[in-house]
Amino acid sequence: MRGGCLLSFFSFGIASVFAQGAPAADPPVWEFNAHANFYFIPDDFFVLPLFQADKKKLHLEARYNYEDRQTFSAWAGYNFKGGNALEYTITPMLGAVVGRSDGMAPGLEVTLNFKRFTLYTEGEVYLDFQSSENHYLYSWSDFTYSPTDWLWFGISAQRIRVYETALDLQRGLMIGAGVKNWEFTTYLYNIGFEDPFVLLSISKKF
Template sequence: MIKLPSILLLFLAFMSRPGFSQSAVMLEQYHLVNSGQPYLYMPVMHYQHSKNWYAEARYNYEDAETFSLYLGRTFSVQKRDFNFSFVPMLGGSLGRFKGVSTGLNIDMELNKFFFSSQSQYSRSTAVYGDYFVYNWSEVGYQSLKWFYAGVSVQHTHDRVIGNELQPGVMIGFTFNRFTIPVYTFEPFNSGRNFIVGVTMEWTRKKKKQPAYPVVKGDPPPAVSNAAY
């Protein structure tokens, strides 16, 4: 079996090759713990290009042992205390679930309040394929520089099981480029589940143009390409 993490890292390395632009890469690792069900991990990788092109790769997200890749474009509005962005996407999945998807990511910040939503419609490519609609939304408040809390909800509509709504609560801890979110859905039910995540984000600074022309054939001037 091809090692999917290696493919993802090569893809992101190619997309993030040095240039005169600014880009961002985010890695997310979620761990799902549910009583009576096997442990599941869900790695997610995001790539945001300076020209607003967007890519997202997932594993174990649409279904266990399933790899998915989404491509889209970011549209955003940035004000002094207000930031809003949405990303329409198209994607496909291989593995236990084989199908095509459309998706929409929405993020909004107003002072210390924030809202995010991730929605998708996925349909199997089988002759009599199933389909499902999924949404994960959350609203929170960043009370401290390193701590936030809020509420979250997952909604799934499946052709077979119908509608399933899972409300929950969340807390999170932020340290520089690292964030540790903790979720519990249906906390007062016997079927409660927990999701613990670790996210890391890197932003490539824009390279400075050379201060003087570079003569063809001469070595280029040394330019710092620090990332934080």
């Protein structure tokens, strides 16, 4: 009985030594970012939700009401990150589009950071399965300056199909603020032109 106890204690000790000596595997780390874009446009209102998930080089994304109303798109991409004074994240993607519009889309997202300046741009070429006449180039770009870590302002331009005007490119001003993992940004588009509208964007990282 005593020998069995000693053997058990010895085995437990050996296992503990090996457990301490072996490096612990890093747990999988995901980064999530949820957005809700509220479009307040003349005689209309709609919400464009967007969800992003990143794990190291892998980038996943889901959008609704982006390529068209009542249309969902799912994306997969690869993150290239680097830089020193100029930090960059470049993500080529491929998306599938289903709903009122059906097709596929190669896309690209780019973020450049230099000191307190940030350029973010995303674009895609939507390829419709039904007709080549429905092919469309989508784009969205923000150029901002951050005087503090929680405040930023700048200019923005976008080209999306869900809201089109006489202007080929919707352009405007933006200002945003961050509180912990929350960000709130207000866009004022087409000021001084026809069909001005407001976009309120809310996002949370977790």
